[in-house]
Amino acid sequence: MLPEAIEAMTAQMAMVGNASSLHTSGRLGRRVVEESREAIAQATGARPSEVLFTSGGTESDNLAIKGTFWARRDADPRRVRILVSMVEHHAVMDCVDFLEAHEGAKVTWLQVDHLGRVHPETVRAAIGSDPDSVALVSVMWANNEVGTIQPIAEIAALCREFAIPVHSDAVQAVGQVEVDFAGSGLDLLSISGHKIGGPQGVGALLARRDATLVPLTHGGGQERQVRSGSLDVPAIRGFAVAMRHATAHRVETAQRLTALRDMLIRGAQDAGYGVQVTGFWEPGDRTRRLPGNAHLLVPGCDGDSLLYLLDAAGVQCSTGSACQAGVPQPSHVLLAMGISEHKARGALRLTLGHTSTAADVDAFLAALPAAVERAQRAQVATRPEPSLQQAR
Amino acid sequence: MRVVAAMSGGVDSAVAAARMVEAGHEVVGVHLALSQNAATLRESARGCCTIEDAGDARRVADMIGIPFYVWDMAARFKNDVVDDFIAEYAAGRTPNPCLRCNEKIKFAALLDKALALGFDAVATGHYAQIVEGAGGARALHRAVDMGKDQSYVLGVLDAGQLARSFFPLGDTTKAQVRAEAAAHGFFVAAKPDSHDICFIPDGDTRKWLTQRLGEQPGDIVDPAGATVGQHRGAYAFTVGQRRGLHLGQPAGGGQPRYVAQVQPATNTVVVATGELLGVDAITGDHARWCGPAPQGVVSVGAQVRAHGQEIPASAWAHGQQVQVRLQRPVRGVAPGQSVVLYDGTRVVGSATIARATMSTEATSTAATSTAPTRTSPAPG
Numbered sequence: 001m002l003p004e005a006i007e008a009m010t011a012q013m014a015m016v017g018n019a020s021s022l023h024t025s026g027r028l029g030r031r032v033v034e035e036s037r038e039a040i041a042q043a044t045g046a047r048p049s050e051v052l053f054t055s056g057g058t059e060s061d062n063l064a065i066k067g068t069f070w071a072r073r074d075a076d077p078r079r080v081r082i083l084v085s086m087v088e089h090h091a092v093m094d095c096v097d098f099l100e101a102h103e104g105a106k107v108t109w110l111q112v113d114h115l116g117r118v119h120p121e122t123v124r125a126a127i128g129s130d131p132d133s134v135a136l137v138s139v140m141w142a143n144n145e146v147g148t149i150q151p152i153a154e155i156a157a158l159c160r161e162f163a164i165p166v167h168s169d170a171v172q173a174v175g176q177v178e179v180d181f182a183g184s185g186l187d188l189l190s191i192s193g194h195k196i197g198g199p200q201g202v203g204a205l206l207a208r209r210d211a212t213l214v215p216l217t218h219g220g221g222q223e224r225q226v227r228s229g230s231l232d233v234p235a236i237r238g239f240a241v242a243m244r245h246a247t248a249h250r251v252e253t254a255q256r257l258t259a260l261r262d263m264l265i266r267g268a269q270d271a272g273y274g275v276q277v278t279g280f281w282e283p284g285d286r287t288r289r290l291p292g293n294a295h296l297l298v299p300g301c302d303g304d305s306l307l308y309l310l311d312a313a314g315v316q317c318s319t320g321s322a323c324q325a326g327v328p329q330p331s332h333v334l335l336a337m338g339i340s341e342h343k344a345r346g347a348l349r350l351t352l353g354h355t356s357t358a359a360d361v362d363a364f365l366a367a368l369p370a371a372v373e374r375a376q377r378a379q380v381a382t383r384p385e386p387s388l389q390q391a392r
Numbered sequence: 393m394r395v396v397a398a399m400s401g402g403v404d405s406a407v408a409a410a411r412m413v414e415a416g417h418e419v420v421g422v423h424l425a426l427s428q429n430a431a432t433l434r435e436s437a438r439g440c441c442t443i444e445d446a447g448d449a450r451r452v453a454d455m456i457g458i459p460f461y462v463w464d465m466a467a468r469f470k471n472d473v474v475d476d477f478i479a480e481y482a483a484g485r486t487p488n489p490c491l492r493c494n495e496k497i498k499f500a501a502l503l504d505k506a507l508a509l510g511f512d513a514v515a516t517g518h519y520a521q522i523v524e525g526a527g528g529a530r531a532l533h534r535a536v537d538m539g540k541d542q543s544y545v546l547g548v549l550d551a552g553q554l555a556r557s558f559f560p561l562g563d564t565t566k567a568q569v570r571a572e573a574a575a576h577g578f579f580v581a582a583k584p585d586s587h588d589i590c591f592i593p594d595g596d597t598r599k600w601l602t603q604r605l606g607e608q609p610g611d612i613v614d615p616a617g618a619t620v621g622q623h624r625g626a627y628a629f630t631v632g633q634r635r636g637l638h639l640g641q642p643a644g645g646g647q648p649r650y651v652a653q654v655q656p657a658t659n660t661v662v663v664a665t666g667e668l669l670g671v672d673a674i675t676g677d678h679a680r681w682c683g684p685a686p687q688g689v690v691s692v693g694a695q696v697r698a699h700g701q702e703i704p705a706s707a708w709a710h711g712q713q714v715q716v717r718l719q720r721p722v723r724g725v726a727p728g729q730s731v732v733l734y735d736g737t738r739v740v741g742s743a744t745i746a747r748a749t750m751s752t753e754a755t756s757t758a759a760t761s762t763a764p765t766r767t768s769p770a771p772g
Contacts, residue, residue: 304464305505307461308459326462327466328462328464374508374509382468382501
């Protein structure tokens with residue numbers, strides 16, 4: 001977490017006052033919330049009234065998708081279709097699955113190409129001849145696993161032709177690429193505090209003033225009557241400080257991370273183990289792949305073995321996702337990109353952030369050869385075939 | 393040493409991992425995901441590899457400050473343990489899946505993966521002792537807590553596997569282990585023991601097998617061959633079983649009748665009164681020696697089921713086969729189970745029972761048959 005955000009949040013925690021109250025301390029809390037709202041609006045090209053504070057990206061996605069689906073269907077019962085990309089975060093996918101299972105939603109999963117991109121023509125084809133039945137479209141701004149940036153403005157523009165609301169999960173994008181809510185043409189956009197150096201447990205949904213949402217939580221009517229509950233003032237203040245900082249330093253950070261990313265990807269490819277980079281990658285590019293994202297496929301390895309070996313060597317990375325019990329699962333994103341389940345097992349995701357340095361990349365590249373060799377031997381040991389022990 | 397502590401989520405493996413850390417080893421906790429459907433939540437206190445168990449193991453690893461990983465061995469487990477279990481039952485034998493899991497998964501797939509990743513050994517919460525002799529040779533011995541002793545299900549480990557294994561709980565009673573867990577603040581200190589086969593969560597083996605092998609109605613006959621009842625699948629019966637036969641009439645003299653044989657070829661279950669079930673001559677194959685193979689005829693103690701009694705016996709090993717002659721007959725010995733041989737508290741080795749017969753002249757047809765028979769499943 002950003003030191004300035006910690007400081008601001010800590011100071012705020014010492015102050016009492018419910019932002020919904022009318023007394024003096026309440027008014028002071030309210031002022032912090034509204035200043036934070038303005039800061040976040042300014043950083044994201046939104047109006048303050050378009051910023052709805054939530055508990056984070058997941059809640060923002062749920063509010064955007066369920067809230068819009070119900071509101072649109074209430075207004076016209078024909079509107080039950082949801083068009084959503086196959087590479088979304090689970091906060092979006094599982095929301096859509098819920099609406100399909102319990103609310104009669106009809107879902108079209110939008111295909112992606114081998115780089116993980118949703119083509120606007122795919123969206124147009126899915127809208128097809130029956131735009132009146134579409135409740136909403138949701139396509140993430142940038143993919144959390146492979147870093148692919150989507151053509152959001154084009155997709156939003158074509159949805160606007162049909163007056164279909166469009167949502168984008170921009171949790172990964174904010175702070176790394178320019179996110180301009182007004183310029184994007186989106187109706188709804190999810191952001192999260194902890195991805196930009198702010199605290200966990202706070203986020204926002206940017207919602208156009210004409211967006212109609214059915215609330216998920218009912219109560220005191222906070223946040224434009226759609227997100228009841230006392231606001232977490234310290235977290236909101238920390239979030240705003242982090243957002244202001246991330247925006248102010250975005251270009252220089254992105255340039256620096258892009259250079260590190262390119263160094264990492266090139267080094268891994270040159271290591272001689274057939275390491276492949278997934279998604280779009282062009283050295284120096286900052287508009288089609290997230291600057292801080294390096295996602296690799298290592299042949300003949302299980303990601304969890306690599307993760308352990310690299311972690312033991314002081315390099316922290318991740319493999320994608322795991323089920324509730326902690327078993328690594330082949331990523332739905334990679335499968336949607338046409339990568340085989342077998343290859344997807346060797347996925348390694350390295351995220352570079354504001355503390356990352358060239359020395360970190362060197363440390364990773366130094367640790368990689370031994371880790372790959374050991375992980376390859378370990379994969380042999382777990383195949384459902386006679387083991388090494390039995391072969392001895 | 394760099395050691396993988398296999399952590400099931402139970403109290404034993406939690407304390408075993410903690411003891412390895414206290415002994416100064418560099419320990420990484422590993423939970424094996426063995427279920428094909430890892431997303432199932434616990435439905436009872438039985439079973440393993442549920443989300444809750446993985447979470448319990450992770451919580452303990454966090455408390456003792458070691459890294460923790462979940463390794464997916466579900467494909468290997470299905471192939472080597474579950475499918476083998478079904479095939480063995482279908483063939484009229486009674487497998488012990490815990491032995492098979494130790495042989496093929498915990499001290500093979502897990503150990504192999506650990507060694508490949510640069511570890512030196514695997515530690516588990518089994519109740520058994522490893523005694524290092526002169527020259528560093530390791531011998532497997534019973535645990536001090538005979539009520540918990542699990543040396544039977546470890547009788548498949550060879551010298552190479554023992555050299556890479558730690559059983560930190562072998563010198564401790566279960567009560568002491570629970571007290572130690574409580575002292576650490578592990579909330580699994582009071583977690584119930586698991587007794588049943590982990591992949592049959594409700595403990596109903598017959599129902600589980602029927603779901604996989606289908607209903608196969610057939611006859612229940614007496615030793616003379618007279619039909620005395622009907623069953624819905626011979627594979628689901630075990631030698632020595634008394635309940636669930638639903639026989640209309642008692643035997644002559646009103647004595648209870650037990651399953652004496654399961655004959656898969658004819659889908660027939662043979663029942664007999666208790667005195668006809670004893671055997672004293674066992675032929676085992678798939679011999680595994682926990683040290684040097686015995687030479688010539690040796691005096692041993694033989695145990696034919698987990699937590700069963702040890703019976704004085706003589707044994708003679710030749711290649712993969714072992715002949716065991718018990719000093720007194722024992723009931724309910726069936727192909728598929730393992731006979732584990734002991735020299736005092738030391739585990740000599742084990743073999744899978746291929747045939748069990750009565751050696752004396754005064755035998756009945758029921759007990760001398762070489763057809764596959766079955767005893768009750770007794771996993772460790």
